Amino acid sequence: MCLPQINETYNAIPLLPPRWSCLLSLLFMATMLFVSPVFAAPASVEIQVVGVKGAMKDNVVAALALPSGIVREGKVYQRWLLRFVDQVPELVETALQPFGYYHSDIKVELKEQGDSYLVNVEIKTAAPIRVRSLDLWLVGAGVEEKELQKEKRLFPQQSGDVLHHKTYEDAKEALRQKAIDLGYLKATYKKSRVTVHIEDRVADIEMTLDTGPLYKFGPVTIEGGLDRFDEDFLRRFLSFKKGDTFSHKELHRTRLNFYQSSRFKEVAMEPLLNQVEDLAVPIHVTLVTGKQQHWRTGIGYGTNTGARVSLNYENTQVSELPHVYNFDVLASEKAQSLETRYTIPLSGHVENKLIGKLGYIHEDLSTYETEIYYTEMEVKHGFDNDKIGSAFLRYSLEDSDVGTDDSQSKLLIPGLRFSHRSYDDLINPKKGYQLRYEARGSYDGPLSDITFGQVIGAGSFMWPLGKRLTLHSRAEAATTFYKDDFTELPASLRFFVGGNNSVRGYNYKSRGPEDENGDVIGGDSLLVGSLECEYALTDDWGLAVFYDVGSAFDVSDKDPEFISGAGVGVRRYTMIGPIKIDLATRVSESSNKVTLHLSVGFDI
Template sequence: MRMIFFCIRLSILFLMLVVTCISQQKSVAAAEASLVLVVSGVEGELRENVEAALAIPRGLVRDGQINHLWLRRYVRQARQKVRDALKPFGYYRAEVDAHLEEGPGQHFLLRALVQPGPPTNLEDVSIELTGPGRDEKVLQQYVKESFPLVEGDVLRHDLYEKGKSQLADAAVDLGYIKAKFTTHIITVDPEIDRARLSLTLDTGPRYRFGRIVFPADSAYPERFLQRYLTFKSGDVFTYAALGRTHSRLIDSDLFQNVAIFPRIETADESRVPIEILLKPKARRTLRPGVGYGTDTGARFSLLYRDINAWQIGHRFDTDLIIAEVRQSIDFSYMFPHYRDIHSSTVIKGGFDREKTDSYISRILFTEAELVQSFGRGKRLSLYARLQRESYEVGLTDETSQLLIPGLRWSQRTYESPTRPLKGYHLGLEIRGTRKNYLSDTSLLQILGEANVLIPLPGRVSVFLRGKGATTRQEDEFEDIPASLRFFTGGDRSVRGFAYQSLGPVDNAGNVVGGKHLLIGGIELERAVAEKWGLAVFYDTGNAFNTLSDYELARAAGIGLHWYTLIGPIKIDVARQLSVTDPSYRLHLSVGFAW
């Protein structure tokens, strides 16, 4: 009896195993169900458009199963979908053979054999301008020379839409903001493969900027805000001018939010009122900071800024720096110019102390500077600086007083402040003093610098830089204060040497600085990921007293650069090349070199 029950149980288990295997085989077979599309007879953009039109609908194959009802409907519609996909390219008489082939295990293949036939050509293109702007030269020229379709061309709907859009945009840019097409007709005769195109653009009236309204609670006087406008009342209305004004207000760093509303619906005699809404940032800020660099050592900074002093748009800064090498406190007050946002008059004053291995300098100064912008990154400034300096250089321990008038000119084209891809910077400064005119010595100095960033293939860039300066003295035996002598060496000049450690030496071997300066460098960087770069570099330069007899220090090395919002953080290792006992030096710097 026991044997009978055992056999029954064994039979039940066997049947369950068989059912399970069959079920799994069905599941595997279902999972292998598929539908493949094959298109032939067309290539390029025609093929791409056909394949997009025949894209397999979501849900036709689901959970390994094919919906056969949906599949039959999909195959029936395939021929017309292909024909419709070819019409935008001018093929109106395409012949299409679409059929379904069934393979084993629910494998299906949809073959679409396409014969596009002859293209449809334009036998007539008629574009007419009406309205007050019908005689605008820009619009007339576009119609005659730039519209992408002419008689004899293959009718392409994408070029037709592009031409319409560009023509309408050109009208809007001229102030015809309500321009519209009153006629836009394409007539196709597929029997003879010919088409006609008819367009009529009614420009409507030309709109101009009307009254410009700033918020009463903006905290800034209206005259100050008007300097950010790129248009004035009566100018031709354009959205581009509104965009430039919005960018200027945002870039001023004075406002949390900026919104500009053209009130076209309330325009009177085609003059559009402009409403500008502004939410000012906090007027006063206090920004502490800490950092480290091999030139400066550990440092602490504290910046106090009032961006709207006296609520008239003036700016007052107090900048405190405490570092191992340099300690300073500077004050500046800026009077903005109302005709240009990049021009200003600045009054400065402060105290600077710097102690390096080559010198100690203490300066009490005041300065007035007139800054004038000429657009496209060009800037010219005239300044006059009065300073009293006590300094120790080598065996010299002196005090000097100088009135230094000067001129600075610069041009900068780098498009990004954090990680530019290309651009250049040029700078020139001329300064001098005259003995007995609040100065202890007479001299003239000319300083120039240039750098350029050039992109190369393979995410590689090359950065070239150079700097030079020269001094002319009326009396060669008069001492030059430390602040007007030239030294070099360090993170931003000749790496591989300590900060300000290069220059002429006295009889005791102390570096005392020179009258002339020459620095050059080349750096090749390979971008790694989004914010990193690996670099190799070569630096050379020195300070010297005679133009006929000098020797340049040289060094080369490698670097790792990390690009952040506060500027690149660079770790460089350089090896000296121009000394008998060369050594390696680590350089850490934060900030911009361009």
């Protein structure tokens, strides 16, 4: 390491009381030629770092933050500045070591520039330290855990990698935290050592993680909420049972279950680690109930709906029963709807419910206009791992106008629904997927005018491609089987493409097969896909580029027509999902038209 080169130029300005006479002032001016300087009074001290960039430069600059005592009351104390300059090489060396750089060539020069000082730091990094060996062992009850073995296999500091201390520390803690998340609450390192051989420019990593024993959930006690709800009802919200492997994720999921019911304003989940018996952790739940009735209003704009206003009413305890009554009204430029729902919780899983619906829908789009009155009964059943299945029976009266087809239909439609989601985080997901399937149909008879069957499948997926880059994909497919003429199907059972969650660059449900007059009448089948790459600029904002493709077609078509759109967008991340503002253009057509698409929330 080279010693710092320091050039000093300064003037002596001793301190004297302001009330001295002119004689003393003259004496002061004479003696200042012989008095050693204590401080000078330039306006500032600037530190300039060259030779490194990015995170390394940021770390060096942070390490060289000027101590507050050097500049006081607009004056620079040279004695402290010189002492600081002497320390700069050591500070820089320490700041570079986390990135694997040891014994770098560091030159420091102090310059006076008018009323300012410049501390110039020139860095020439030596060859980085590389990992020579990684000796990572798992011991304890969790040695065979597949997820721990995967984390071990993917440990980011492998042989040949540049030693990066933060990467090592983060990965080390992530491995321990993974063990804790899997129920090994006493996981700790028996050994974790990084030995740096500076002369050979190599480092050896030795780690031994002792997982300790596997803990289980013990008994659960509930405090609060019992004055309004039966304890058996409250236990429906628990996502675990006694004897299950202990998991902080399940505690978090349970907390969300309580909050999402709109019945509680405070929920605390406390593992009683000081009362563990036979590796079973007791859990104490503390609840504070909230308001029984909720009114919500909204105003906004969506590309699919236009300007809109909404009103929602919810009563979470009807006649002192834990039944839920909802009333929703939506009024927008393109659609209006009204729905009332009554939900009866069923025993067992929190998603076990009986739901009755009564509603009205009116849509007036460029391709069709329809008016629907409906009623529906649905029985939902929750399974483990965020899987929900349901059976429903729907009766509807629909009056629709599509192209030259003007039809009135009554339909009794039984069907099945199934959904499954899996994300690494329930609030701010970075990786995962969700799927949705539905099968429905009706038979021509006293309560139905049409015989048809329909199957629909949709999914959305997200994969992290780095710390801030995420790949999103979306797909949907559907087809219809019908007995007679396609024109007998009402608008709600036909498929169209265009708009948000379809093909951006086109208006909502504006494309599909056409009749002989050139009017879009929709198809009996659907295929839609999308790829989107999203980059998070900050925790709150992001940018995206996307490509959508899709087709609504008749299954008899030998060559269905696909349309595609592409564009860019801005993302504003919120607790309810991202607010998306997209600009899209049509790729499959020679058009310079750019459309604006606005949406809120996650896909599907």
